[in-house]
Amino acid sequence: MNIGIVGLGLIGGSLAKAYKKAGATVLGSDQNNLTTEFAKMAEAIDGELDEAHFSKCDVIFIAITPVEAIKWMEQNAPRLSRETIIIDCCGTKRNVCKAGYDMARRYGINYLGGHPMAGKEKGGFKHSSADLFDDAPFILVPDDHNNLNLMCKVKKILQMAGFGRISFSTAEEHDKVIAFTSQMPHIVSNGFIKSKTAILHNKNMVSAGSYKDFTRVAYLDEKMWTELFIENRDNLGAELAALIAELQKYQQALEDNDPEELIRLLKEGKECKSKVDKLCDLNSLEVKQEKSSKATASS
Amino acid sequence: MNIGIVGLGLIGGSLAKAYKKAGATVLGSDQNNLTTEFAKMAEAIDGELDEAHFSKCDVIFIAITPVEAIKWMEQNAPRLSRETIIIDCCGTKRNVCKAGYDMARRYGINYLGGHPMAGKEKGGFKHSSADLFDDAPFILVPDDHNNLNLMCKVKKILQMAGFGRISFSTAEEHDKVIAFTSQMPHIVSNGFIKSKTAILHNKNMVSAGSYKDFTRVAYLDEKMWTELFIENRDNLGAELAALIAELQKYQQALEDNDPEELIRLLKEGKECKSKVDKLCDLNSLEVKQEKSSKATASS
Numbered sequence: 001m002n003i004g005i006v007g008l009g010l011i012g013g014s015l016a017k018a019y020k021k022a023g024a025t026v027l028g029s030d031q032n033n034l035t036t037e038f039a040k041m042a043e044a045i046d047g048e049l050d051e052a053h054f055s056k057c058d059v060i061f062i063a064i065t066p067v068e069a070i071k072w073m074e075q076n077a078p079r080l081s082r083e084t085i086i087i088d089c090c091g092t093k094r095n096v097c098k099a100g101y102d103m104a105r106r107y108g109i110n111y112l113g114g115h116p117m118a119g120k121e122k123g124g125f126k127h128s129s130a131d132l133f134d135d136a137p138f139i140l141v142p143d144d145h146n147n148l149n150l151m152c153k154v155k156k157i158l159q160m161a162g163f164g165r166i167s168f169s170t171a172e173e174h175d176k177v178i179a180f181t182s183q184m185p186h187i188v189s190n191g192f193i194k195s196k197t198a199i200l201h202n203k204n205m206v207s208a209g210s211y212k213d214f215t216r217v218a219y220l221d222e223k224m225w226t227e228l229f230i231e232n233r234d235n236l237g238a239e240l241a242a243l244i245a246e247l248q249k250y251q252q253a254l255e256d257n258d259p260e261e262l263i264r265l266l267k268e269g270k271e272c273k274s275k276v277d278k279l280c281d282l283n284s285l286e287v288k289q290e291k292s293s294k295a296t297a298s299s
Numbered sequence: 300m301n302i303g304i305v306g307l308g309l310i311g312g313s314l315a316k317a318y319k320k321a322g323a324t325v326l327g328s329d330q331n332n333l334t335t336e337f338a339k340m341a342e343a344i345d346g347e348l349d350e351a352h353f354s355k356c357d358v359i360f361i362a363i364t365p366v367e368a369i370k371w372m373e374q375n376a377p378r379l380s381r382e383t384i385i386i387d388c389c390g391t392k393r394n395v396c397k398a399g400y401d402m403a404r405r406y407g408i409n410y411l412g413g414h415p416m417a418g419k420e421k422g423g424f425k426h427s428s429a430d431l432f433d434d435a436p437f438i439l440v441p442d443d444h445n446n447l448n449l450m451c452k453v454k455k456i457l458q459m460a461g462f463g464r465i466s467f468s469t470a471e472e473h474d475k476v477i478a479f480t481s482q483m484p485h486i487v488s489n490g491f492i493k494s495k496t497a498i499l500h501n502k503n504m505v506s507a508g509s510y511k512d513f514t515r516v517a518y519l520d521e522k523m524w525t526e527l528f529i530e531n532r533d534n535l536g537a538e539l540a541a542l543i544a545e546l547q548k549y550q551q552a553l554e555d556n557d558p559e560e561l562i563r564l565l566k567e568g569k570e571c572k573s574k575v576d577k578l579c580d581l582n583s584l585e586v587k588q589e590k591s592s593k594a595t596a597s598s
Contacts, residue, residue, distance in 0.1 A: 176496060184494075184513075188487065191546050196541075197476060197478070197538065198479065211480040214484040214487070214513070218572035220568075226558050230561065233556065237553045242493075242494050244546050247539055251536060262529065265490075266521035272492045
């Protein structure tokens, strides 16, 4: 199996290490030549990925930002083979998938949008690791949901890197959901830590788990996230507006010194959490059943 | 060592189990007789704590809500011994400490405010466990910071239950800081999960760590938290207002399609996170040094 990787940051670097560990041959490139050289020296890649090698790759992962990914596809589409599967790893999907689907139709290439749901607070090749994707979800955004053959192949390739559940989505649904599940925690965490009390608490007191959980992702690459936020500004703006409106209700109840209203609001949130968790449990039950039936089948 | 515990919920139940494990004799009581009986049967307590046993206790922990704790102290102060240390475990401190200090002065009792910084999403005796406080912080709020003798004694008693860092605070500072570090994550998490997208995401896609961290504490006991929120409404209201104002800046930058402003806002948050983390590291360095010098001294 030959794997090509464009961009050797946290995601690309971790993909390289994971596929190397799984026994694949990995070719990679980064816009920063030093990173490419370092990845070679660290044996995360077997060699540099250049145009001459494109057609040797079974898959090429594009692990750069959406704007760069679109540029890369526009420049390189004519040199890509029909035998190579192209998967981008961008955190927003509508723009990059539109460009990818167009390219795929024009040049007869196999392209799927993708989103590996894993990360760390700090990016770059130096923070990449072979186990970043162990049991992590991967969302695939194919143009043609009927191409089962292609999707089965891709699923197996992703499982080689350690991914657990592979799920499927449209670009529109992906971007709507991701605004809530990933972009919002990052933006709220980043805003939350700006409270003047943040400094005070560390001088004098230690804090419990909820604070740690809440501020874990406040540290982020502001340029990368800005690109993703701006791309998804319709969905993210709607989520922000909804949260602000909700927080204003709690604020009003506190201002009114109204415990009944506060109880009602908190109970409502508790019930939502319960409902969502039940759906989550059902989902993971499905995954477990899928995995155990696979284990039974292969035993 | 004889430990008395008033209230056998998550905190009181876990204290009981931790002290039993450490070899102490534990007497406990709960307003629900069935809970007291169950705790006896589960051998979390050696017997029921009633008035007749108050004077036998080296310490009595009051692990009920602030309003109930104040009521308990008013009712029982005349029957408490000067030899027994009284520590409440309430999540807000100004009201309960004022009542406790008054009682202590009037009856010559040793009372300290306290806050064990540990918890679980689900409360009650059935979720209590002997290891809940392992290495957890405990904030002590003594009236007289000069009574070193008493504070040293209390520190040792708390370490028996597994607590790691014991820190000291005033009631005012505690309530200000706790509004940010603990109450805010609970209220924001509880509001966040109400997004209409919450249900959608579970039907179709799994989520990464940031979502899980962000919604962990959305499930909460609405009555207990309402009492704590209302008690601390000045501090909590100010934190909520600050976060809403901050989120509105991101919202405006998205609405204006202004990546420069968004980069500036995210960088500002990243720098705050860095600064606060550095202070945290210094704090935990101090704790480690304290622990290692203790280990050296005892070896």
